[in-house]
Amino acid sequence: MKVLLTGAAGLIGKEILKTLVAEGHEVVATDRVQFSAPASVKSSVGDLMSIEFAESLDFDCDAVVHLGSVPSPLGGSDEMVFHNNVMGTYHLFAAAVEKKVPVVIYASSLSIYGTAWSGPWTSPEYVPFDENLPLNHYESYALSKEVNERSADMWANRGETAFVGLRFPYCNSEAAINDFAEKMKQGDKETVLTGAKILWCYLDLRDAAQGVLTILKKGAKGSATYNFLAPDTNAPKPTMEMLAEFHPTTKVNTPLPGYATIVDCSAWEKVYGYKPKHLFKRG
Numbered sequence: 001m002k003v004l005l006t007g008a009a010g011l012i013g014k015e016i017l018k019t020l021v022a023e024g025h026e027v028v029a030t031d032r033v034q035f036s037a038p039a040s041v042k043s044s045v046g047d048l049m050s051i052e053f054a055e056s057l058d059f060d061c062d063a064v065v066h067l068g069s070v071p072s073p074l075g076g077s078d079e080m081v082f083h084n085n086v087m088g089t090y091h092l093f094a095a096a097v098e099k100k101v102p103v104v105i106y107a108s109s110l111s112i113y114g115t116a117w118s119g120p121w122t123s124p125e126y127v128p129f130d131e132n133l134p135l136n137h138y139e140s141y142a143l144s145k146e147v148n149e150r151s152a153d154m155w156a157n158r159g160e161t162a163f164v165g166l167r168f169p170y171c172n173s174e175a176a177i178n179d180f181a182e183k184m185k186q187g188d189k190e191t192v193l194t195g196a197k198i199l200w201c202y203l204d205l206r207d208a209a210q211g212v213l214t215i216l217k218k219g220a221k222g223s224a225t226y227n228f229l230a231p232d233t234n235a236p237k238p239t240m241e242m243l244a245e246f247h248p249t250t251k252v253n254t255p256l257p258g259y260a261t262i263v264d265c266s267a268w269e270k271v272y273g274y275k276p277k278h279l280f281k282r283g
């Protein structure tokens, strides 16, 4: 398949670029910063905030994988993050629909639920929760992800392009996930609080790439977004104990066994079947 990849210089983009090439796909890669890519990859540098640049990309492809966004509220002012993530994505979606690309896969985020970056401590209303948990934002990174999901819905109504949004959790290398877990275990205050805010969810970069490959293989229809993350946590204690300590107001609809994640990914599993394989090894 021929795939147009945005955000190719980034953490997830680099892994997906490597995986797509290794799987024999033809890749057209872009980012607003310089990046290195294998000789077979046609690459370009430019800002998706420019509609002219977005429209100049090679949309003569089977799929777009869109990761080119600021990945947290720490990446700039509220206004800048919102503007960058929403308008860059809008330009890309519009051009993909105009050029009749069959499928656009894009990164949403578990931050959309609002616990990760809230100023006041925020807990999920209930667990386990699926994609229907009400969104409760505090800042514009989460809001940008919601707007982009609605934008995908609109563009899917307007054309023949299908959209799949992946609500990624904290995504990183095995080493970084292990390091984060170790710091929580050692009681590092900041990491412990961050862990509770991101609900102890994680996804190994290799599984993020496999998720994208699975969508490319199975295809898509309409517009849908899915929670997509490891089935367990990297927390130091079982999930029910962690919830009681950090999110005591959360209603537990079904008790969670052992280290099971509190996020329900069954919608993803039902449609795409792929279960993350690179799981945290508890020492």
Ligand SMILES: NC(=O)c1ccc[n+]([C@@H]2O[C@H](COP(=O)([O-])OP(=O)(O)OC[C@H]3O[C@@H](n4cnc5c(N)ncnc54)[C@H](O)[C@@H]3O)[C@@H](O)[C@H]2O)c1
Residues within 6 Å of the ligand: 006, 007, 008, 009, 010, 011, 012, 013, 030, 031, 032, 033, 046, 047, 048, 049, 066, 067, 068, 069, 070, 071, 072, 084, 088, 107, 108, 109, 110, 167, 168, 169, 170, 171, 172
């Ligand atoms: N890494 C995570 O833990 C995580 C979790 C949830 C969601 N996500 C989402 O996944 C995507 C990729 O995240 P990442 O962790 O690889 O981030 P990253 O910052 O490492 O990579 C993002 C890339 O996008 C590029 N970019 C940003 N704005 C752009 C623009 N206007 N035009 C062109 N390129 C632009 C940046 O230069 C960067 O190389 C983002 O949409 C992010 O919100 C990431």
